[in-house]
Amino acid sequence: MTSPRIAYLNARLLDPASGLDTHGALLIEDGKIADLGADLFKDGAPSVSKVVDCGGLCLAPGLIDGRVQLREPGEEHKETIETASRAAAAGGVTTMVALPNTTPVIDDVSVVEFMHRHAKEAGAVKVRCYGSVTRGTKGEQLTEMGLLAEAGAVAFTDGTRAVANTMVMRRALSYARGFGLMIAQHPEDPQLANGGVMNEGEIASRLGLGGIPAEAEIIMVERDLRLAELTGGRYHAAHISTRGAMEALRRAKTKGLEVSCDTAPHYFALNESAVGEYRTFAKVSPPLRSEDDRKAVVEGLADGTIDMIASDHTPSDQDSKRLPFSQAEYGVVGLETLLTLTLEPFHNGALTLLEALAKVTANPARVLRLDAGQLKRGAPADLVLFNPNTPWRIEEDAFHSKSKNTPFDGRPVQGRVIETIVNGRSIFRLEAA
Amino acid sequence: MTAPQQTPEDLTYRFNHRHLLGIEGLSPDEITYLLDLADTYVEQNRRPDKKSDLLRGRTIINLFFETSTRTSSSFELAGKRLGGDTMNMSVASSAVKKGETLIDTAMTLNAMHPDVLIVRHADSGAVKLLSEKVNCSVINAGDGTHEHPTQALLDALTIRRRKGRIHRLTVAICGDILHSRVARSNIHLLNTMGSRIRVVAPPTLLPTDIDRFGVEVFNNIEEGIKDCDIVMMLRLQNERMQGMFVPSIREYFRYFGLTSEKLTAAKSDALVMHPGPMNRGVEIDSDLADDLDRSVIREQVEMGVAVRMACLDALTRDTVVNTP
Secondary structure, eight states: OOOOOEEEEEEEEEETTTTEEEEEEEEEETTEEEEEESSTTTTSOOOOSEEEEOTTOEEEEOEEEEEEOOOTTTOTTTOOHHHHHHHHHHTTEEEEEEOSOSSSOSOSHHHHHHHHHHHHHHOSSEEEEEEOSBGGGOSSSBOOHHHHHHHTEEEEEOTTSOOOOHHHHHHHHHHHHHTTOEEEEOOOOHHHHTTOOEESSHHHHHHTOOEEOTHHHHHHHHHHHHHHHHHOOEEEEOSOOOHHHHHHHHHHHHHTOOEEEEEOHHHHHOOGGGGTTTOGGGOOSSOOOOHHHHHHHHHHHHHTSSOEEOOOBOOOOHHHHSSOGGGSOOOBOOGGGHHHHHTHHHHTTSSOHHHHHHTTTHHHHHHHTOSOSOOOTTSBOOEEEEEEEEEEEOOGGGOOSSOOOOTTTTOEEEEEEEEEEETTEEEEEOOOO | OOOTTOOGGGSOOOOOOSOBOOSTTOOHHHHHHHHHHHHHHHHHHHSSOOOOOTTTTOEEEEEESSOOSHHHHHHHHHHHHTTOEEEEEEOOOOTTTHHHHHHHHHHHHHTTOOSEEEEEESSTTHHHHHHTTOSSEEEEEEETTTBOHHHHHHHHHHHHHHHSOSSSOEEEEESOOTTOHHHHHHHHHHHHHTOEEEEEOOGGGSOTTGGGGTOEEESOHHHHTTTOSEEEEOOOOGGGTTTTSSSOHHHHHHHHOBOHHHHTTSOTTOEEEOOSOOOBTTTBOHHHHHOTTTBOHHHHHHHHHHHHHHHHHHHHGGGOOOOO
């Protein structure tokens, strides 16, 4: 069985990994990138089964979303692998990395296999997953990291829960190092954050809501960086939201530690004032921070302290969000808005287009050691075709995700996905408005 | 300032809100209007025949997700004195299902066509959420640590009747500011009306960035109440005295409890207030609480009924069919 040869012509080829930014063409064969470049097909029409004229639009590696809650198994009323896949495709995401906070938790080889099998059935987007660091994400006993990695777990994290016990974290980093595996932390000191539901400060005090100080994140990141140095383990700090944590990570990187971090779009696109009058769609973990912290996140993106942007896609149904603020679930959906929000710092002049794209392609591929996120011969043809300038408004009603909990509803944005391609196959095409 | 001869009808209607969810956002004129209106009800409540028929045919539901005796009975009495039909609902709140109960209960009650819902809830913002789901007026009877607007209004009425004004006074609010919705509503009200506010508490009982509320912060009660016109004491919840926020009752009373001796730092005619229920010997000395020259605690309770009548009146005005 031979797959068709498809040529994408007249494209602006963007590859952050190699720094390529040129007008040219790309040839797909057998689901892989067979060739690409400015000179490809220069001498005449290619002999292929299908030609796509990109009209000068951007053709880049498909996005890798490094933090996604699929809610399957266990909470299929909020999202399934299939609905998340459709959302991802609409967002230009070709690889999702699932957090282990499912029911059951991904702490056993059988659950990893379940994820892979279901992802295959759902088709479309590629699904990888984290294994949990501790059994049941209880923060006590280590999981079988070696076996889980062999089954396909890309790294280890307790997802939305911090590995709080210092000794457990030390052993996790230390043990994982033996297999060359990475520990990703939800960096928040649970005791210091206890009782808090939003960023500590004037707004929380006015609303009468419990505050979570920035120090809850900073202390945990600083502790973990010490442990990473002590053990020589690979450490990744998830969704960094504070200036203090940024500075700690910057120092650690300068020191040469093998550490990385990500942030989510809401931490550079919003600040704590988005909570307004108890808007539960702005309730996220860690909480939206001060304007100064938001600026620090933008600076961290610009100077490379922050390696990657992940959506932290957390689908919640109405019943979990239509509650008094302190009782509502944490989290926002993000797969479908990842690209356009990642382009905001580019449009604002903080990042170049290639730098912005690197945060959702080459960098997560490097950090999570995935064979994806690059335009190179022989690589899987996972691509996104987009117009970086199209103005539009985010509309939650148009989401493919089962859940609509976005704080960005109605936000005017710039940059839109036109087509998403996985293994050479088109899985999403924007319908002409 | 007070106008005892006036009746509610003498006042020009100046309260254009559907709900009363908080003091923050009310204008000085609106606050003054509510207090003027309340003044007329103080007179009504002192007459042998205390009942009017202003709210005849109207249904008022007291929906309390948190237990309360004084606030709910004060609202109940206010509704009855205005001739309305009042109903009390105490919803025992189970920890997990609280939220669902809130919306579900709101929808259920809404279907019964009440005119006013009076709601107390343990979560900040819960009353606002509920107000978005119903077709009637909603009065916040206390939401979490956010606001308790009728308490601030009754405090203001008490002060105004005693001091003749609520502007250019120095008011010290002392005690557990962190967990107090009463403190927040009072700060908003007194700031709006142009008084100076001090908060007095150990740092563990102060909200973050409280200085940005336009208050002066003191950690020492003698300094905090020095030359004050009003000393407001707040209740310290039992569970917060066992070492989580302050080490012991003994130590708290020693440094933050109000005694006659400490009160000498305030103006000689300073009034002592407390929203109740009091912890005698914790935040306030028992004898001082009973000293009718200084303490207006019982007067606050009387003003509470009048203020709540005024709020019920103001919120139902636009729908009242005026009989000729």
